[in-house]
Amino acid sequence: MKKPIKKWRIETVLNFSGIRQWSIKSLTLIGFSLVAIPLTFALLYGANQVNKLSQQGSSAIINVAELVKINRQLSIEMNKLQRFASQYVVLEEQGLYEQFIQQKDKLTQMITTEMVIYQDEPLNQLSQQLFTEIEQLNLHQPNSINVSKKSLELLQEEFKALSSVSQMINFRSNELISSHAQQMKISADSLRTTMLNSLLSIPLTIVIAGVFILLIIRPLRQLSAKIYRLEQGHFQQKITFSGSKEIKEIADALELMRARLHALELQKSSFIRHISHELKTPLAAIREGTELLYDNSVGPLNDDQQEITNILKVSVSRLQNLIEDLLDFNIVLDSTSLQDAEKSQLTSIIEQSINDRKLDIQSKQVTVDSDLTPLIVQTNAKQLSVILDNILSNAIKYSPQGGKITIQSYLESHEIILKIIDQGPGIPSSAQQQVFDAFYQGPPPNDSNIKSSGLGLTIVKELLMRLNGDIKLTSFPAPKHGLMVTLRFPYHVQGK
Missing domain, CATH: 1.10.287.130 (Signal transduction histidine kinase, dimerisation/phosphotransfer (DHp) domain)
Structure with a gap:
């Protein structure tokens, strides 16, 4: 019961709102538009998402590169500051102290100009802490009346504290880099999901295209069926x-x-x-x-x-x-x-055709050898008799005196095969198509009293076409000579 319901639903869709009455031009334009719209939307949406991902990726790469660069530079400048301070404490040269002050100013300037540009509160707080501690860094003992240098051990302890803050900045920078990478991965996964979802528009467009192709092709097929009926000679309907x-x-x-x-x-x-x-x-x-x-x-x-x-x-x-x-x-x-089809015994029709030509067979002393398979066919016996009579008449007419005609019938792949083989001169390949033209007459056989109207094979060809059958001519070259006429038509018959 499900198949008829589905078929009814399809018919309902195809007939909805008189869509079948639309012109082919309108159907083509509407179908093209309905197919193009989802594809265009998916393409534009995908391009927009790719552009966003590209911009986000570029920004992330630039930020990561800047963070790596600043961290490296900060580490280098901190090492320089520690070296100048340590050398001054050990050597007590004024030049080293001045280099320490310059390096200190350079480092604080870098922190204030380059570290604060990132919109990250923890990183900014750490940068501010590092800036404060560097500003408070001094090479002399605090609260001493006589200016004296700090001990190397105390200086190293202060730089350990600075190094700890610097490491925290580096750790936070790595966290930001990982965050950027994770965001890129999430965006890429989102884009991939979006693009995969966009691919769902392809089956939709295929369905739409299939519906409109069916709407266009279906009436053409119906029209082709009507043309085929005309070709078969059915002019009444x-x-x-x-x-x-x-x-x-x-x-x-x-x-x-x-x-x-x-x-x-x-x-x-x-x-x-x-x-x-x-x-x-x-x-x-x-x-x-x-x-x-x-x-x-x-x-x-x-x-x-x-x-x-x-x-x-x-x-x-x-x-x-x-x-x-x-x-x-x-x-x-x-x-x-x-139109009057009936059950007929094929063997009986063939034997009747042979019997109707008995006088012609006797006059030329022709031997007819039959190898027939009993088959019951559903056909018009009259038209089949006309087909066999015309072919048998030609076989007798073109057979030599005392020749032999072989008739074979058998079933092959749900088709009836009927062969009539004579020992006449055959038909040249150049004339094998012309012999089916009305009133065409080939060269007459020698010493033949049977005349031709040129309609025999025309009748055979037309009647076989009505039976959805076919005819093939095969000539045997010398010295064997002869012509084999092969008839082939469907075996749409009931029971044997």
Whole structure:
């Protein structure tokens, strides 16, 4: 029960708000727009996020580089300050004291100008603490009347305190660097998640594109099915179509063409039936009279008269065959005669065709060898008989005197294969397509009394097309000679 419900829902969506009535141009533009909008939004949003990440990354890298540089420089300047102080305490040179004062001013200046630019309260507090302690650093003993130098041990203790603050600054700087790196990682992960979410727009666009492709292709396929019916010669069913403006215009043109073709078909069928009937009536009288003359029923004839009656007899027989071919060809033109399918034994139809050509077979002393698989087919027995009769007639006509015709039938991959093989001259490959043209006649066989109207293979080709079948001609080269006609049509049949 679920499949019909799903199908109903799909049909409801496709018919919603008369969307099927829209023109192909409108469907194309709307479909393109609906596909482009989510993709454009995803692209712009992704580009904006990448730009933000790039700016954030650049800022973080610059800050990290500055922190590393300042920490290194601070460490260097602190080492210089300690060295000058220690040298002065040991050597008591005035120049070393002046260098100490200059280095002290340089260090405090660096702290006030470079460390305070970071918007980090702990780092600023540590910088201020370092600045204060450096300012308070002195090389003389405090509260002494006589100016005297500090001891080296006391000086080293003070520098240990400064070094401790410097290490805390360095530790805080490393924390800031790690924080920047973590923020970069979080931003990158967020961008990756955003981009992956943006990819969800791709299935959405594919679904939208698929819906609009279906809306465009579906009516074209329906139209193709109607055209195929015309190609098969089914002109009775009226072509009606509701859909886009362009497709409806094509359908209207096809309906007009169908009506004209149907009218022409009826006219042709009526004409052939009428002319055939009108010709057969006087022809029967002419043939009967000719037979009486030829058999000397009304008196003996001299040799010249006998020859003339023989010519009349052959010509009347040929004319009768032409009329019968026209009637067979009318079966092709009249598509209503192809609608009566019935269960038929294929072997019986083949044997009946052989029996109908028994006189022709005997006159040429041809041997017919059959290897038939019993098959029950669901088809129009009349049209299948016409197909077999025309092919068998050609095989007999082109076979040499005393030749052999082989007929085979079997089932292969749900298709009926029927082969008729003769020992005639075959058909050149250059003419194998022309022989299916109406009224085309190839070179006649030697010493043949059977004349051709040029409609036989045309009838076969048309009727096989109605059966969704096919015909293939294969000529055997010298010295073997011969032609193999292979018929192939579906085995859409019930039971054996």
